[in-house]
Amino acid sequence: MQSENVIQVKDVSIQFRLYKEQVNSLKEYMIRKMTRKLQYENFWALKNVSFDVKKGEAVAIVGKNGSGKSTMLKIVSGVMQPTFGTLDIRGTIAPMIELGAGFDFELTARENIFLNGAILGYPKDMLEENLDEIISFAELEKFQDVPIKNYSSGMVTRLGFSIATIYKPDILIVDEILSVGDFRFQAKCEERIQKMREQGTTLLLVSHSTEQVKRVCDRAILLSNGNKILDGDTEEVCNLYLDM
Amino acid sequence: MFKGQIANFKKYSQLLKQLVSRDLKTRYRRSVLGFLWTILNPLGMMIIMTIVFSTVFRQGIENFPVYLMCGQLIFNFFSEASTGAMGAILDNSGLLTKVYVPKYLFPLSRICSSAVNLLFSMVALIIVIIATKFKLSWTIILMILPITYVCIFAFGIGLVLATTVVYFRDMRHLYGIIITAWVYLTPIFYPMSMLPENVKRIVSLNPLTKYVEMFRQTIMYGQVPTLSANLKCLVISFTALIIGMVVFKKNQEKFILHF
Structure with a gap:
C-alpha cells in the first residue's frame, strides 16, 4: 500500500470570541454597542497545530477537556473553518462526532436510516441494499417500525453507529462515541472499525480511554490548551497524558 | 468550481428529498384527518372570510370565494415557506455543529415542502371552482408561472431571514408582525379598485400583489400574462434570490459561532 497523506493539517489555528454575555437581540446589541459594553475576549481554541495522517493509519487525539480535540475533529470534517492555516483532505469522510x-x-x-444516511451523503440504493444489515447489526429487528422517540438511548446509539459504518469511507472520524452502549456492543463496534481498517480506512479517533487508544491506534497526538504537545507512539503519548 | 457545486448538489439531492418527505410526514402525523387538512384548512378559512366579508368588499368582485382563495393560497404559501425557511438553520443547529452538510439545503427544503402543500391545496381551489359553477379556461395551466416566481421569491427572502435570525433572534417575533402587515397590503380579500390612490401605490409596489394578480389572471380571467408582467416578476424574484444567496453565502461559515 502506498503511504500517501490523506489528511494534512498545516498551521491550523481557530479563534472564538467569548462574549461576556451572549447578546442575541437587536435591542440589547444596540444598547451595548452604544454604551460600549460589548465586551469579548479572543480565545484561541487551537494554535498552530500541524500534523499529517497517512492512508490506512489509525491516529488518536488525546488531551484533557477543553484542549481542542473536538474542535480539531470538527475542522477536519468540514463543520468549522479554521481562522488561519490550511487543510487538505483526500477522500470521503464519515464523521461520527455524535451518533x-x-x-x-x-x-x-427505517425512515431514519434514509434520513440519516442522506445527511452523511450516502447513496440511497446503497442504503436500500443494506437495510437489513443495518437493522440487524443494531439489533433492532423487532423495533424497526417504531418511532425512535420510544427507543432507549442505547438503541438510538446503536442505530446511529450501524448507519454511519455501513459505508466504507476513506476516512472515519470518531469522537468519544465508543464509550456508549454496553460492553458487548462496544466490542462489536471496535471489531467493525478494525474490519474497516483492514480494508484501508484511515481512522481519526478522540478518546479519553488510554486503554482504547493503545488497543486501536498506531499513533497518538497530545493536545493541551490548543497546542500540540507531542506526536508519536501511542505508549509514549498516553504516558505523558496520564502524567499531566 | 461551478462544476464542483453541481456535483455536490447531486450528492445531497437525496438529502433534500429526505428532508422534504420528513417535513410532510411529521406535519400531520398522529392527526386523524392527516393530509386532508391541507385541503380542509384553506376551505374553512375561505368560508369564514366569505361570510365575514360578504357584505363589505363583495361589490365589484365576481365570484368572491374563488377570488379570495386565489389570494389566500399564494399568500399563505409565501408566509409558510418564508417563516419555515427562517427557522431552518436554527432548528437544525444541533446537526450543523456535528456533520458537514450544505447549509442552504435546510431553508430550501422548507420552501419545497410548502410548495408541495400548495399543490395539494389546489384541490381545495378546484372544489370551490366546481361548487360555484365557475367556467374554467385553458389558461389555468399557466398558473405554474406565478407559482414558480413566488417560490423563487420566497427562497430569496427565506435565505435572508434564516441568516438574520441566527444573529438576532428577535427576527422571529418581528417577522410575525411584518407578515400581518403584509396580508393587508396584498389584495387578498379586497379589489385593487377600491383603494384610495396613495394606498394603491404602496400595494402595487408589493411583489406579492404581482404574483397574486397573475395567478388570478390565469385562473379567473382566462388571460395569458403579458410578457412585461412576466419580466417584472422574473426580475423581482431573481433579485430576491441573488440578494438571499449573497447574504447567506457571506455568513454561513459564521453561523456555527452564534448557535
Whole structure:
C-alpha cells in the first residue's frame, strides 16, 4: 500500500470570541454597542497545530477537556473553518462526532436510516441494499417500525453507529462515541472499525480511554490548551497524558 | 468550481428529498384527518372570510370565494415557506455543529415542502371552482408561472431571514408582525379598485400583489400574462434570490459561532 497523506493539517489555528454575555437581540446589541459594553475576549481554541495522517493509519487525539480535540475533529470534517492555516483532505469522510445527529424522533428506524444516511451523503440504493444489515447489526429487528422517540438511548446509539459504518469511507472520524452502549456492543463496534481498517480506512479517533487508544491506534497526538504537545507512539503519548 | 457545486448538489439531492418527505410526514402525523387538512384548512378559512366579508368588499368582485382563495393560497404559501425557511438553520443547529452538510439545503427544503402543500391545496381551489359553477379556461395551466416566481421569491427572502435570525433572534417575533402587515397590503380579500390612490401605490409596489394578480389572471380571467408582467416578476424574484444567496453565502461559515 502506498503511504500517501490523506489528511494534512498545516498551521491550523481557530479563534472564538467569548462574549461576556451572549447578546442575541437587536435591542440589547444596540444598547451595548452604544454604551460600549460589548465586551469579548479572543480565545484561541487551537494554535498552530500541524500534523499529517497517512492512508490506512489509525491516529488518536488525546488531551484533557477543553484542549481542542473536538474542535480539531470538527475542522477536519468540514463543520468549522479554521481562522488561519490550511487543510487538505483526500477522500470521503464519515464523521461520527455524535451518533444519530439529525435523527427525527417522530420517524421510525427505517425512515431514519434514509434520513440519516442522506445527511452523511450516502447513496440511497446503497442504503436500500443494506437495510437489513443495518437493522440487524443494531439489533433492532423487532423495533424497526417504531418511532425512535420510544427507543432507549442505547438503541438510538446503536442505530446511529450501524448507519454511519455501513459505508466504507476513506476516512472515519470518531469522537468519544465508543464509550456508549454496553460492553458487548462496544466490542462489536471496535471489531467493525478494525474490519474497516483492514480494508484501508484511515481512522481519526478522540478518546479519553488510554486503554482504547493503545488497543486501536498506531499513533497518538497530545493536545493541551490548543497546542500540540507531542506526536508519536501511542505508549509514549498516553504516558505523558496520564502524567499531566 | 461551478462544476464542483453541481456535483455536490447531486450528492445531497437525496438529502433534500429526505428532508422534504420528513417535513410532510411529521406535519400531520398522529392527526386523524392527516393530509386532508391541507385541503380542509384553506376551505374553512375561505368560508369564514366569505361570510365575514360578504357584505363589505363583495361589490365589484365576481365570484368572491374563488377570488379570495386565489389570494389566500399564494399568500399563505409565501408566509409558510418564508417563516419555515427562517427557522431552518436554527432548528437544525444541533446537526450543523456535528456533520458537514450544505447549509442552504435546510431553508430550501422548507420552501419545497410548502410548495408541495400548495399543490395539494389546489384541490381545495378546484372544489370551490366546481361548487360555484365557475367556467374554467385553458389558461389555468399557466398558473405554474406565478407559482414558480413566488417560490423563487420566497427562497430569496427565506435565505435572508434564516441568516438574520441566527444573529438576532428577535427576527422571529418581528417577522410575525411584518407578515400581518403584509396580508393587508396584498389584495387578498379586497379589489385593487377600491383603494384610495396613495394606498394603491404602496400595494402595487408589493411583489406579492404581482404574483397574486397573475395567478388570478390565469385562473379567473382566462388571460395569458403579458410578457412585461412576466419580466417584472422574473426580475423581482431573481433579485430576491441573488440578494438571499449573497447574504447567506457571506455568513454561513459564521453561523456555527452564534448557535
